[in-house]
Amino acid sequence: GEDVEQSLFLSVREGDSSVINCTYTDSSSTYLYWYKQEPGAGLQLLTYIFSNMDMKQDQRLTVLLNKKDKHLSLRIADTQTGDSAIYFCAESKRGTASKLTFGTGTRLQVTL
């Protein structure tokens, strides 16, 4: 079945790198996403990766996908206080790409 898991909390110092991890169970997952949710706000798509890719880089964000282990990670370089938020990993499948299955979210706290 579909299951996406994340650790609940991560604390990093401003300027350090953050790595948020996610595991998923469904090998037919085709698209994998990272969303950011700030307090009282909706979800903002940060980046996504197709399952036939290993890595994607977009400015301060690097996504790594290990399809064999069904492991996805999001690295944020030079983490800033404005990066404090909840980060959700999500997956979808070919043909049902609008149906997203989300993890429980990782709360990132950035300290000075």
Added chain:
Amino acid sequence: DAGVTQSPTHLIKTRGQQVTLRCSPKSGHDTVSWYQQALGQGPQFIFQYYEEEERQRGNFPDRFSGHQFPNYSSELNVNALLLGDSALYLCASSRGNFYNEQFFGPGTRLTVL
């Protein structure tokens, strides 16, 4: 461009009542998906509307129903409200019902007493 808008922002209902939530998609988008986000959880897919029809549905009971209008806006209706229906209801819009980036609205916070 106003982006995805949802109304109302907050809503308080009592058990057994019915509620209607509204969503206007981003300009140029024709597909609307609804998600329920309970406190401390990730969003869960309720259903998706495209061309005024329900195209996909998640694991939610028939008490949850919806509608899409010719202008692509959408409503989510929940009947016979339960305490467990208390959540943030998120609407997302996209262009086409295959893969396209989904833009989320700010949500409607529903509290059932």
